[in-house]
Amino acid sequence: MSDNNNKITQAMHDSGLPRRDFLKYSATAAAIAGAFSLGLPLHGWAEEATPKAGGVLRMGLAGGSTTDSRDPGSWSDTFTFVGFSAVYNTLSEISVDGTAIPELAERWESSPDARIWTFTLRQGVTFHNGKTLDAGDVVASIQHHLGDKSTSAAKTVLGDVAKVQAQGNDAVVFVLHSGNADFAYVVADYHLVIMPAKDGGADWQAGVGTGGYRLKGFEPGVRMDLERSPDYWKAGRAHFASAELLAIADGAARVNALVTGQVDVINKVDLKTVALLKRNPNLVIEETKGAQHYTFPMLTDSQQFQDNNIRLALKHAINRETLLASVLYGYGQIGNDHPIQPGSRFINSALEQRGYDPDKARFYLRQAGVDSLKVRLQASDAAYTGAVDASVLFKEQARQAGIDIDVVREPADGFFSNVWMKQPFTTSFWYSSLTADRMFSIGYAKGAAWNETHWDNARFNQLLNAARGEMNAPLRQEMYNEMQALCRDEGGAIVPLFASSVAARSKRVAHGGLTAPYGELDGLRLIERWWQA
């Protein structure tokens, strides 16, 4: 710990992070350390591996807003994701090993070109209002997100879907514009919950689902109350008798609520205090090494960055290890300038990790015909907490390579509408994406709405299309390997860090020992997967 602290102090020294800020953080940390050392009575809570029924699960979650609604198309943060994941089910579910397994669909098959997908529904599943699930409900629920007038957050996820129709009462057929071998993963998206059909549309207002818990009350931005549905169809799930979600926006308030025992689980633990929380014997830190990553996008069609040598110079001028230690306090993994996270089933493990190499950076600058470089980096903490600090660290590291980065702090308000993808060099982040195809399609394909570097690489785009419909797994992996190399060596984004989601739970609640690799809090499904100890 002290070693780690020294490293951080050193890093801040090297980076010239304002000393006042550093002192401020240290003081806060000391105050909180004091708070914890005062301590609670020390009980030895033994973890039990077998689920126990009953009890209440109380969560204090960041990411709840008074503007939240019951409409699945509007869900945009953890609070609604987690709460409604307990109320509803999706066609497929992502298991703790990261693969898609049947949920409301009992099985699925696709045409050889992966263009037509047929999902056969599970029999005897009922909604909380007593209605039996049939194909009409699924079609209405999916169509809720489609169409020109849709404002759904899942509209782009379903961009491939040409039409969706019922086949009898028990099967649903999706016809795609082009083949997508990962489509079973697409329908596991937390927005694509199955609601009962009503008057030709999906009835989202009622809050009635097929999930393990009924919606008892929902006050946006304040709380959600759930109670176990007595006739849940899924065996071995939904152990708690009820669940209570509290929206707690303030990080210190979340930690206080957990430490004083008013909630059992919190998410987004302030990384500055994790080390202190770890000392509390009643608490467990839950780290999910996910696909969430931070980027510095450079617009490849801007005058400044159109030369790939300039982009490569900057990619070599950043010290990823230092950033990991000082911005994420070690809670994450370093990136290799492509968006596939280490440990993913899609990762190109043969690709060499790029390191901090100022000499090489200078070499690329000379290749570009310049001796030194001056660029403006428009940074904002809207991208992620610590984005401005990371930018300042980057500035100091790049100086060694003769690159002068002028860090401009932009207001968080409106950053993504007014600065990101409009200015040549900015800060950005990406949430988890279940599949390589989705990540590449939304962030790197030519013309994609969020192609944040305006990248247009013919070979990459060709591979992307070919891989999407390729059902031969080894062949597909080869294509993904090449695409990762292309991103790394020719792309416009510097991807220095993959950030873990860090949550904390009290030993009053337990889980099976392994949690899902995608999405925080056991793939957002802790309510139905965890139990009281």
Next chain:
Amino acid sequence: MNSLCKLLLQRLALGLLSLFAVSVIIFLAVGMLPGDVAQAMLGQAATPETVAAFRAQLGLDLPPLTRFGHWAWQLLHGDLGLSLANQRPIAELIGARLGNTFTLALLAALVSVPAALLLGMLAALYRNSWFDRLLNTSALSAVSFPEFFVAYILILVFAVKLNWLPSISNLAPGASFAEVLERSLLPVLTLSLVVIAQMMRMTRAALINLLASPYIEMARLKGISQARIIFHHALPNALAPIINVVALNLAYLVVGVVVVEVVFVYPGLGQLLVDSVAKRDIPVVQACSLIFAATYILLNTTADVLSIASNPRLMHPKG
């Protein structure tokens, strides 16, 4: 009495005018912020087509004057409209939170006003003693710290260390009054510490001023008891400035408690206002602002009326 009624009506009419002005200013101010509700709701995920669909759905593509007119017309019919962000009726959105905010303000007022008046009187009576100095120093210290600091110190002591009180105000629906009281105690205490100082010092200053005047001297010479001098002779004449300060602080308890709400996760109106500004949800911002403005106007009017009522020279002007 007639003059009082006239004043009251005048003030209320002026108040309505102020409310109108406030709503126009808020509408223009929120309009000047970068982005709109469609972009704010969709965030990083905003594609031009989705944003356009969103705007059309909410009628944001109409000219500002039309939107304002429509909103004002609805308001005159007693309809606050729907939230742009989640389509819920604003009256429903505000209802419970307004109750929470007023409960918190009321509880804080019940603690802080009597405490401030009593302490102010004691400080005036024993002025320049060690008691007076101690009171002044601690009151000024409490008011000088930022609210969140006071709040965190209270949490540290009463929630983390002693474990007597909850660190967050989890106001579950159907909670009993005792539960509400227990869960609101720390925020109430924080707010009280913040507002007591000003009221106490004003009471002290007003009383000291009076206690030095000749008629109090006369009363003392006549041998009237200390309590009677304070309550019967001094206090009524000191009421006007005290009432004004109390009204100002009460208004603050309703409109200025966002930070305390955040720290204690208290579901009040302030948090709703902040969220709505962040999401550019203009109708909700308008509704909250109107409530806040109305609170200010009503409390100030009440203070003026009471000051006049407590002063016979103003109540019965000659000629």
